[in-house]
Amino acid sequence: MLIVISEFMDEPAVQALRERFEVRYDPGLAESRAALLAAAGEADALIVRNRSRVDAALLAAAPRLKAVGRLGVGLDNIDLDGCAARGIRVMPATGANARAVAEYVIGATLALLRGVYGATGAVAGGHWPRASLSAGLEAHGRTLGVVGFGGIGQLVATLARGLGMRVLGCDAALAPGHPAWAETGARPAALDALLAEADVVSLHVPLTPDTRNLLDERRLALMRPGAVLINTARGGIVDEAALAAALRAGRLRGAALDVFGQEPLAAGGALAAVLADTPSAASLILTPHIAGLTAEANTRVSEMVANGVTMALTGKAA
Known part of the structure; x- marks a missing residue:
C-alpha cells in the first residue's frame, strides 16, 4: 500500500511508516x-497539512484512497462530505498542537500589551x-x-488565568453549565458583549460560511479602544482591510495574525501599509501560519x- 505525504512531516514518523508501507x-x-x-x-492514504486541497477533483483522481491524515486540526482544505461518501477516513491531529498555539497566543498577548520589543534597532543605533x-x-x-472555546481555547484560558487575567469565552456549542467553564475559570459571554469587554481577543473557530468575516468592520468597532486582536485560527475570519484601518486609526493597540485570507500573504496589501506607518509598526505581528508548529x-502531530x-489501512496501531 502507498502513502503519499505532500507536506513536511517529522522524519521519525515518516520512517515508521516506511517500515510498513511504500511511502512517497x-x-x-x-x-x-x-x-x-x-x-x-x-x-491508498494521503497525509497533508493546510496547503494541499483534498477536494472533489483530487478525490476523483484517487480511486484507491482509504484515509487522509491531516497534520493539524483545521479541515477547511478537505472535502469532508466527499470523503464520507467514499468511506475515506479523515484523521486530524486533534489536540497535538494545542500547547504550541496556546503559548503563541500568550506570547503575543504579552508582547502587544507591553509594546517594547520593536525597539532593538533604535537601541542598537544609539537611541x-x-x-x-x-x-x-x-x-x-x-x-x-476567547472566541471558540474548544481544546485550544480552553488551554489559552488556563494559561491566561495563570497570569492573573480574567477570561471570557464565546462558544455556541457549550452550554452555560458545561464543566469547561468552571474548570478553566472562564465566564461565558455572547460575542458582541465579549468584544466590548475584552482587552485581548483571541480567535479559535474554524472557517465556515458563518465565521467568514466574523470580525468585520462593525464587530471590530465594538472592541474596546486600545484592545488587542490575535488570530491563530484561519484566514478569512477577520476582515484584514477593516483591521488595518482600525490599527492605522489607533482604535486598536495591536494585532497578531498567523493566518490570512490569502497565503502566502500578498505583498503591498492593507497590512503592509500598517507596517509602513512607523508608529504602528510595533503593534502588528505577522507570522507565516506557524502558531501550531x-x-x-x-x-x-506526526506521530x-x-x-x-x-490503523485505517491495517486495523493495527503503528
Missing part, C-alpha cells in the same frame, strides 16, 4: 497541483527611547476574550497522524 514523501507536491493529482492516483516605551501594559487584571508539536493512518 515529497513536500514539494503541495506546490504543484498537477503533481499532487498524479501522485494521488496510486495512493534611548525609554520615555516613549515606559507606558506598556501588564496582563495581570486584564480581560481576555514547534519541534515538540511537530513530533506529536498521531502516522498512527491513525496505520
